[in-house]
Amino acid sequence: MKGNRLLYALAILLIMLVGVGLAGCQAAATPNPEPTATPTAIVTPTATETLVPTITPTPTATPLVSPLTGMPITSTALIERRILAVRIGNDPAIRPQEGLGQADMVYEEVMEGWWDTRFTALFLESEAERLRPLRSARLSGIYLGQQYNAAIVNTGASDGVRWAYSQTDVVNLDEFFHGLPYHSLSGYDYRGRMYSSTKELRDYLKARDLEITTTIRSYVFSPDKPKGKPALAVHIPYPHHCYVDWRYDPASGLYLRWDEGIPHTDALDGKQISAANVVILFAEHRPTDIVEDSIGATSINIILEGSGRLQVLRDGVVIEGTWKLGDPHEPIVFYDASGNEIALKPGKTWVQLVPLDYEVEISVAAD
16 A cells, blocks of 8 residues: 555656646747837827818919000910001091091191191001001101001101101001002092001011011009099090090990091991090190191101100099100100009000190080
């Protein structure tokens, strides 16, 4: 019995020793744990950040407008070209004219002998299928030709005026030397028979390599009615049969033109001539010794350089100011009494050139 007990005790001891060995092996086989990674900090968007992609708005393109009228245009090609400065007569016997009301801007001046007036109609983006009656050039065209980089469209000139043009860089489309775009219409005398069109004149400029691809300095424009004294009508005492009245039409916001007390119309469309702006420009009318006609009347040199008095009518009011010419190859600039450039109303402008001593009548009534 003692022997059996001893064997049993030895067996128990052996089993305990084997268990401890196995436990030690398992402990040795267990790898060291991997170090725990430090979590990356989570950045919270600030008030100026967003998780939604930001869309940058496309800048709005500046609308194309004419430097002469401030009106929208469809293509830069309409203003990147030479201005046509068309000489149109105003003899009572040949009214109504054709194409005069289509011009972007018009200058009116008194003629030698103080008998009638004549127009220089500026065409840039506008077109006219017929321009009539075309008449001869005068010294004023030199100033306007340089200021607007224009081609002067005319049916000739006196020797003295032709010589004066030849001393400048003005493009002078004198019919005597450039006959192709000019035509004669039967049924009229010399005062009313000559005509052309803006298309023919532009085609001729291109054919002669006289066209340009630049633009002139733009006037300032604003649709907002300015402050000023009421001016619903203006009377300009040009001589004899050429006195002019402009009357404001509230319905259209334009001034309508009367010549010799009669509504002045354009024969192309039968409409009364109108303007968004009427500019009264006072300038020295200097006599010359250039003989212009068979009775010995001499040409007038209207001095369009330096500065002088100005009145601008728009929206039924008048703005008193001053005109100044800086660069002779840029248009005259219009300033108000505070020295700010006057904003014209978008649309057509008529410039009435008058002597320094003219008494222009502006009234608060339309008639």
